[in-house]
Amino acid sequence: MNTMFDTFFDSAHQKSLITHKKQEKTTGLTKSAVALAIAAATLSMSGGASAAYVETGQIGDKTSWETEEYSKDWGLKAMKASSAYALGYYGQGVRVGVMDSGALLFKHSDLNGDRFHAVHASGVYGSSGLRYPQVATEGQQGAYEKGEAFDITGEWVLGLNDGHGTHVTGTVGANRDGEGMHGVAWGSDIYVGNNGGTDSNNYGPFQDYQYFYTGWKAMVDAGAEVINNSWGTNIRIVDRGTTGSDNGNTGVHLPADNINQSEYEYFYFNKMYGDNPSFVDAAYDAVKGTSVVQIFTTGNRDFANPFYRALYPYFNPEAEQHWIAVAGLQRVTGTDNYALSYTWNEAGDAKWWTVVAPGSVIYSTTVNSTTGEAGWGNSSGTSMSAPHVAGAMGVLMSRYQDMSAIQVRDVMFTTANHLNPDGSVLNGWTAADGVPDVRYGWGIPDLDKGMYGPGQFLGKFEYNMATTPLDVWSNDISQKGLDARQQEDLAWLQAYQANGIAAGGDYELGDDFVVSDGNSDPTDHIIDLADAEKWRQEYYDKRAAAIQAKIDAGLYTATLVKQGAGTLVMTGDNTYAGGTTVEGGTLYGFTESFGDGKVMVNGGQFGVISSYNDSFTLKGELTSTESHKANIEVNAGGTYVISAEESVNVGALTFNDGSMITVGSTRRDVFNDAYLHGITATGSVTADTLTDADKAIITPDYAFFKTDLAISDNTITATFGRNNDVSFASYGNHSNGRAIARAIEASGATPVASRSVSPAALSSGGLYDKLLTATKDEVRNTFNSLGSDMYLNTRNASIVNSMTTTQVIKDQAAGSGNGRKVEMADGSARLWMAGIGSWSEVDYGQSNMDVDFYAALIGVEADIAASTKMGMFFGTGSTKFKGGTHGKVDSNDMHLGLYGITNFAEVASLSYGLMYTHQDADAKRNLVVVNDIGSNSVSADADIAQIFTEAAYLGLNTSSYSIEPHLGFSWMHIKSDDYTETVSDMAFKTKVDDQDLLVTTFGVRGGLPFTVGELPMTVKADIYGMHFAGDNTAEATMYLADSGVANIKGGKLSTMAGAALGVEAQITKSASFGVSYTGAYNSDITSNGVYAKLKIDF
Known part of the structure; x- marks a missing residue:
């Protein structure tokens, strides 16, 4: 099937509704080219205040998102966040972690709602x-002891935490609610952990591995995809009176101006932790083997390198892909420009995994550390920079949902x-375009450019579009950074291979300063030279092995591997060198x-195209420049697509055995013109x-089009037009499929803007467009799947099961009359219990299923007059509808009711009653739409109310036997929950009609008493028929995404035959026990069941 056509006509991703409520969230994502506004509903504010916030942001209009609340944090403007919001991306569907000094969750109005989660560790x-x-004061140094227990959540704790984490959390994801400010990723779920203290936690070699591993691992287990770590302060030393290159005070801080000084901190960690892992190792260990990314600040001192935790991958290259280091950005006074916060740590040797982000005078949520009062205020530091990056990651992950x-x-x-x-280069930037700078790293996260695909590949990029139907990359993609990295890495490797660890130069051993480490030994930080040599050798070997592994795997040459069913469109002038491989999708x-x-x-x-109308990222019409040509080899299992109404040029085009070729288009009007206008x-x-x-x-075998190919010299020309012999309904194998087909085809003939559907339906998918380009089998399978009557046919099975239960109740009611019962003691009331099991085979329409029904009933009845008794009962049970490939429904059932019987002399009896059954049902099935499969679990609760009466003639009974002709009527009302199922981005809502059903029963029953030893017994039998009138066919209305409405039907209940055979014994003077078989049959249902009943007189 030509999957590349499926999603071009869907508009892309714009969100139609955002709702924030206290402890409640709605963040659905629908796709609509015509959606112009993102609406917001009620926001219940904390602290007793409430306000209705109406979102003014509009799709495609950046400035509409730049509200007063937006402008409170200048970092949003610096990262161009409004560009992402205007395309419908704000972090929705993403989980972002924050490890810090807790946060004032649920008490601060901007940190309230069920997007926020306090992680327990x-x-x-x-x-x-x-x-x-x-800290010099003993007793205030935050001592902890081995074996001491900890039990903490991410909620802010008065007296333990400071306000740092509250401020950081607000920057990441505070509510966009018209009050205060809002976070970068205001749609993400925010998972907050607690560092067990304040921002003064020292991130030197002083923290406990187990505490932080537990906290970080809890966040990973909760689903956090990126974790922000702004907390903490650096190692202090006795003041040396020094200043940094930008005149920052560096005298009391462990120096980190070059790799040798940074290497010392690595040595110091090794010495202090010995053979045990450090708390920074815990950060890696918690995410190792996952795709989770840790974010760390470079530090707030005037040094050229970050401190150890941000520089960790330099010494542990296996961790690099999991790491982001963040340096600080400030506004230049009196201008609209930005600059590095010069007195804070720079990217340095961590430049390959560093970005710079706003961190000076950042407005965010606050908490008063003394009173716990919520508020807003400014703060500065790389601590404020990092959460901007965490928020940016959240926004980008909502944009690229199939990327890790x-x-x-x-x-x-x-x-x-x-x-x-103003377009000028940041002050002090020295690197070439596309290469990270030694001070700024890669630069400022750009949430405008970031919407249009990668800017470079940094190795092998495998894009598995398993759930994303369409993505469009219009950025120019190079490998400039990778080339520079290769040059730098190879130079380092060659120096190491030539000189060994001597290539690193002299060692910094710590003998010219004293660390403020909380103890009285001024020398315990000094590193032995032999240890320094050993530890340098260890990390040099790891770095060399990592570089060699990249060389061996060809990872210094950038490649793209397209996987998954979705469609990717690339329109940039791309220069990555390693080639492109298509393994799946389009x-x-x-x-x-x-x-x-x-x-x-x-x-x-x-396929190669010459132009593309981008309604996904709203760039409009894009046109090829043909600056260079693609060289293509189509192998077995691969298909080359010739784009209709386009003429393109390529370099070499080779077809190998087993390759395929087809024709299609990225433009909806091409297919519509062919189908609708010939x-x-x-x-x-x-x-x-x-x-x-x-x-x-x-290929393919189009359902609605005929194709033709012609080869002339080096040109392949393809044509396709409508196959006039078929319509959509031609592929419906049954009435439901044909009804759905007609509805979809009718919607395709209607312009989108004038379709009579709701905006939500209009934005939920392009079913007509998907089917228009599908193969015969794909269309046929789609109609079979959507038109499945399996769920509707569970109604019929439930009706039969309800009648089985009614038979048990009527049998209990009729337990009087000579020859038909075992005589009991002269009690005026009876307690009874019955267990029912019934197993049915149901075969209606195009679905079949096995149904297992179980019920346990308990009842009580009393004689209220000489000829009348009344009773009530209650019961529970379950029903399992097993439809195989059609799906399954599991129901927990509740039954209750009243019943009675009145005898008229010895001539006739009249039984009557009412019964109610509630089915708490969970249904599961797969829906297929073309080549997409949606696995759905829905609530399919149902209620069955029944009123019944039955008259029996008693004139044929004798003391030796009983024969009772009977005629009965049952009126049943059945209703079920509506349910919505999805396939990809298409929603299918089914509204099931209520049914009113009249069941007529007619038959004859009898009983024959006998004795086994001294045990009185009776054998009983009943043969009857059931006729169904009224709403004897389950029907529903199905809303087909944006492509019409169809009426679908289940099987028709027709006349059934029933039979019962059982035996009952009086086991004591006041108790009896019986076992019976019961069955119901016609050509569509075969039901066989048993029930056992115990009755006690009192």
């Missing part, structure tokens, strides 16, 4: 130490910018968009070198 400390060793956080990190790096708003692009290497089509579909579309591809085109198999 508990365990015991694995070591003894001091949280705040730099590690991949989104690369997108953020390679789309970061180093320009001021890849479309301009001839210059696939870099300098070969395109290998090993699976899925690939216009034949033509497209061509001309290659500089065309090889073995005759080996390609023409």
